Amino acid sequence: MSAFHGQFVWYELATLDAPAASAFYRAVIGWNMKDAGLPDREYTILSAGERPIGGLMALSQADCTAGAQPGWIGYVAVDDVDAIAARIADAGGAILRPAGDIPGVGRFAIVGDPQGAVFALFGAGDRGAMPPAAPGTPGTVGWHELLARDRQSAFAFYADLFGWALGEAVDMGEMGIYQIFTIGGEPAGGMMTRAAAMPAPFWLYYVNVDGIDAAIGRVREAGGRVANGPHQVPDGSWIVQCLDPQDCMFALVAPTR
Structure with a gap:
């Protein structure tokens, strides 16, 4: 198994x-931001400084007709996309886009876990994946959060697929237990059972910024909205959950208020 297996x-x-x-x-x-130069659609590469971290693309009418929804999705590196996709299907998950190749880049599939949270698989082949950035690097994703129907069975599913391990379990009172998980021995995110009134299970990604209040100001000035926060978390960091002008949810994390 490669060192990148199970890494976002x-x-x-x-x-x-x-x-x-x-x-x-x-x-x-x-x-x-830079156009990727794809032959079949516009795709913008997002970079933190010189480091590519993700992409942005428009949904076509055909995409929407097929059931695609606006929003963020995270790609998890795996050694064998097809084999992992088959295991997901066997475990009761969904294959939303079957495994296919991105010429010169790698192989991917869009999937859903057995509770309905959507994510992607990515295999980089012989090129390998890019090593992770230093923790807290502005513009990179610093935390991965799953709002699950049931956190315990959700964790068991991902641990079996990717080798993720249990970290600290944080008691959040009426909100229940927030289960931190580790990837490669390092805390990488958390899972919790969502409130009944919340939408279907989903992954939420926290982008590192320098200061949370200044970032909130930029969100509002650019036409976005704050959905929850800011809050200070046990390690001292500050977080806020937001909606962009197209109502796609994202989150921010900073070392200072």
């Missing part, structure tokens, strides 16, 4: 208005 390696926004989304995230996070 790419983040992608599918949006109904690509130019507006590009302007918003450039203003809020400061990503550099």
